[in-house]
Amino acid sequence: MSAGFADRLLAWYDRHGRHDLPWQQASAPGKRDAYRVWLSEIMLQQTQVATVLGYFERFVAALPTLRALAEADEDTVLALWSGLGYYRRARFLHRAAQLCVEHHGGELPRDFDALAALPGIGRSTAGAILAQAHGLRFPILDGNVKRVLARYHGIHGHPGQGAVEKELWRRADAHTPATRVADYTQAIMDLGATVCVRSRPLCGDCPLAGDCVARRDGLTAVLPTARPTKAQPTRGTVMLVLRDDAGRVLLERRGPQGVWSGLWSLPEAADHEEAWRVAQRHARLDDAQPLAPFVHVFSHYRLQVEPLLFDRATARRGIADNPDLRWCDAADLAALGLPAPVRSLLLALDGPRQQGLPLAPATARSRRTPSRKQA
Template sequence: MSDAFAGALLAWYDRHGRHDLPWQHPRTPYRVWLSEIMLQQTQVRTVIPYFERFVAALPDLASLAAADEDAVLALWSGLGYYSRARNLHRAARLCMETHAGDLPRDIDALAALPGIGRSTAAAILAQAHGERQAILDGNVKRVLARWHGVSGWPGATATQRVLWTHADEHTPALRVADYTQAIMDLGATVCTRSRPRCDACPVAGGCVARRDNLGAVLPQPKPRRTMPTRRTTMLVVRDACGRVLLERRPPTGVWARLWSLPEVDDATMAAARLLERHGIAAPTPRALAPFVHMFSHYRLDVTPLLFEGARATRVADADARWHDANDHAALGLPAPVRKLLMQLEESR
């Protein structure tokens, strides 16, 4: 093997890499694809139980394409970044319609599917088919930026161009599936964002960041901007049977198409909102403990109001329903909403 970086990394992987991840046995295109989407912005230990639950319910591309959106979102519920699940579902249906029920083998066609892109497409082809394809996910960007001393934020176009060149230079022609897993493992377990374990790194000898003491500097972070704060009031409307009123969120924006609690910007408008949409003459609400939910791009301050014993005259449209407390697992609910409803049940 001509590239010393790849050779050292593969030798390290044989001794210390992760060989028993559930998507590796069997390492089918569908299972690799699902794992790659779940692993975007999410750690392996968090993903594993979600992956196992998902493939138990939807074991292949055809079953995913045939599932309804609520079932897919319910399986994803709690994993966050729900656009990943919606894109996964859309891509499966496109594969059934235009690619004979399989993920395409052509990298451009694969990368064009919703939610995939160049690096994920390369990871699928490398791991499932052994094709020589370079990847550049977050872990790989960090490894290569440090090893080559690449300055600049890795999300910037010019910086990415340099990193893609290095990624391709190091990708071997043989054992490409193992190499792909190896460089991801190195970034996840050794060349970590903070406190990298340089003493355990198989390629530390050639690392520019280690040589020049730049481990805490590279890769350079995205230019910071002030995290804005948004505020909302969530309405927990419970009927005499203990069911909670849910509304499906719009098709775009945060928590798109998930079932959630009705919201108002102004708490004084809560009663009017419930009367206008659902014919609920709202009883006097009780304020619940406020909480904060952090998104990647803003902070959401939530004030919940509890309306007990509500009666409705027309909660019947497709985007509103009464939700039984025992059915939390059957619907895609945002994690903070699920937690709030479970806390309310426990306190009854």
């Protein structure tokens, strides 16, 4: 079974697979750079190849080696990652590089258990690194592979359930060949990403269609079984945009817990009254201007954001003494890790200012926004 499966998949890959991805470049004949493979695997978790390409090129241009990553400060790493989301991946990547320098001679270990023990590297990612960088026979089971195997074998149940995942791992191992492991690993990921896609799979182009259970039984729309749905809650926050006459914006480093942990973001408050109290602790100011609200969707909830602009604010003393608060100009913003919606908000604000245009509020002044005297 595995030979036929792998042979058909590799023959398809030779004709239709992706062979020119930047992390596939050989560092020596028949050998790929394990650092680049590792970086690509972490970036590709929950992110598509088309999105990753530009980020990958910028990241390796700035930090071309594992040692360079280990020696970089966290702000540099998060700035290069900014926009990819799931920032815990970047922090784990950074910490894993430091551990490799401390314990593995500045290289990713070739031992599976040692590699899988590093932050952010689980069983599938370790297998993918060892298979693609060193040609070692280890199966993988990312989201694309789960979809291919669940459909091909007609495996019901959500892949995140223990028994279902165990069966998928058994199938993944059975199909992994002893030779051309790097090509096979890329092939099965490519098939899931380009042919056996989540919606409307291109079964006519699939080399495995002849004995695929889901295609035979008309189950491609229901396999793999979807995760049981939960109502997604909505939370609200007021983001404070404090900007001085020089155009600098006050940023605050978020704590180690919660979303966007460790990134620089805008100060926040639960409502407009609290926003005034927070703003007045940091600056002297006269008025506030509500901007267009927006929603940012996380994996487990929706965040309703109300930005509140305090323009021409005057910084109070003490900000410079707080390492988690800083006034930032455009150059600073480019060098820091900011959440994508915060960066977009600040870029939208800066456009009219650079052109010498007045900043028009996106909405009329909110009745919930008290004046300085009311606060």
